[in-house]
Amino acid sequence: MKQPIISFKHVVKCYDDDVPVLKDITFDIEEGKFYTLLGPSGCGKTTILRMIAGFSEPTKGDIFFEGQRINEVPANKRQVNTVFQDYALFPHMNVYDNIAFGLKIKKMPRDVIDQKVKEALKMVQLAGYEKRGINEMSGGQRQRVAIARAIVNEPKVLLLDEPLSALDHKLRLAMQYELRELQQRLGITFIFVTHDQEEALAMSDEIFVLDNGNIVQTGSPVDIYDEPINHYVADFIGESNIIEGIMLRDNLVKFAGKEFECVDEGIRENEPVEVVLRPEDLDLTDVDHGKLKVTVDTVLFRGVHYEIICHDEVQNEWMVHTTKKAEPGSLIGLYFDPEDIHVMRFNESEAEFDARLDSYEG
Ligand SMILES: Nc1ncnc2c1ncn2[C@@H]1O[C@H](COP(=O)(O)OP(=O)(O)O)[C@@H](O)[C@H]1O
Ligand SMILES: [Mg+2]
Structure with a gap:
């Protein structure tokens, strides 16, 4: 493997009361990939992002950026930008000024700023929206302004903390696609945070599954779906x-x-x-050909398939996703x-x- 762009080595984080919220976090991030930190609320996802961004320091352990230890490097000296869940845009400024803000602080020449802002807007498909007020934009458009404001700084790593959770379902799916596409186009490393397993499976090259301050499994979406390491991961990732x-x-x-x-x-x-x-690996057959005999309890039509709940002879409950229909109360075979x-x-x-x-x- 090449040198990782970011490494955590045995990172522990305690706030005031000495109870660690991150217990012993070690991982490597490779340049140019889409990573997702996945876990339920409170498991430590934002804490990890804040340490990468430089808003918070580890209590123990070390953080490296391209091989250099950066524990004490301030946020504004890191080649990292964050897109926050609430976007954190300036509501009284227009789109242009929101995106140009960081560049103006860096005292870049006006024409350079102009060109960079225009490019960033094109990147998020908002060319021509420079003069719009933030309050005149929809949720999805604000999201894109927030992304443009982050990528205009040309960070090596973009951190995204649950950026889609405020959007409605349809827009959310569209933005998942857009973000993934943007990451591939820019070729920069994305570290994306979500508590939504479907989102993680759809977007990522690599997923880190977190449970209460620990990374319990890392792998591609297919690895994690097909070979969950334990009950927690199996339960959290899909049915x-x-x-x-x-x-x-x-x-x-x-x-x-x-x-x-x-x-x-x-x-x-x-x-x-x-x-x-x-559930999708199970199939129904007649009683004699089944590996298990089950009695059907409920049958729900889910559009693409039926969701059938049944129980075996020792009262284990089974969920089956199949295109075959079954009658509640009938005795059938379960095949796998x-x-x-x-x-x-x-x-x-x-x-x-x-x-x-x-x-x-x-
Ligand atoms: N500034 C803070 N002071 C004390 N506890 C905090 C602070 N920030 C986060 N925590 C605690 O750390 C744990 C992990 O929080 P967080 O990283 O925000 O989780 P997530 O982003 O996965 O929901 C939670 O129990 C949270 O209450
Ligand atoms: Mg969080």
Whole structure:
């Protein structure tokens, strides 16, 4: 790997009461990629961004930018800009002055400022809006002004703290697409914060999943979706059936009172585990051909598929997404393939998990 643009090494953050809100954060950010910090409210996402931006210092540990330790470097000396959740625009200034503000403070010549502001506006598809007042802009347009104001400084890294959470659903989806496209066009590193797993899956090259001040898993959207490291990640990223089981030996797991072939290896014999099966990996069949016998409880039409809730003979509840219809109260078969079963150990570290994946992926 090239030298990372940003590294955290064993960063701990405590506010007044000595209870750490970040516990031991270590990660590398590679230049030019789209990263997302994903986790529920209060898990420490904004605290990480504030330390990258230089608004807050670590209590312990070190932060590096292109290999240089920057713990004490003030915000205005960092090549980083932030887009805040509430945009933090100046309401009494027009679009042009909002975007030009930072450049004027740096005392750049007027014609250079002019050119840079125009370019930034073009970048966010707001060319011609220079004279508009902020209060005359829609939510999505303000969002773009905030982005233009950040990219006009040509930062090496752009930090975005839940920038889409104030927008309605449709605009939000459009802005997800735009942001992703903008990142690819500019080629600069984006670090995006959200509590919305679908947003993280749609936009990112790499996701860091946070749980209460720890990064519990890092990986591509596909890695994290297909191979969640633990119950928390499996539950947080998409809908899952999570069932308790026993790993009998390599490639054989027992749950719901039956034994199943699977692809997981490297777990102790007879170790208690949790088993994840995604609703879209399950299918319905007749009772005789099913791997499990289930009774249908409810059937909801969801547009593209039916969402079927059913229970097996030992009362585990299962959610199935399928294009097949079923009758509530009927007894049917549940079908899945060995590779649809994903086994998780209790309390496995990310390093152990990676080693185990490597061992059976070859
Ligand atoms: N300035 C502060 N003083 C004391 N506690 C804080 C401060 N800022 C954040 N916290 C606490 O740190 C934790 C993480 O907050 P934050 O990073 O804002 O989480 P997130 O952005 O993931 O919602 C929360 O428990 C929050 O209450
Ligand atoms: Mg936050």
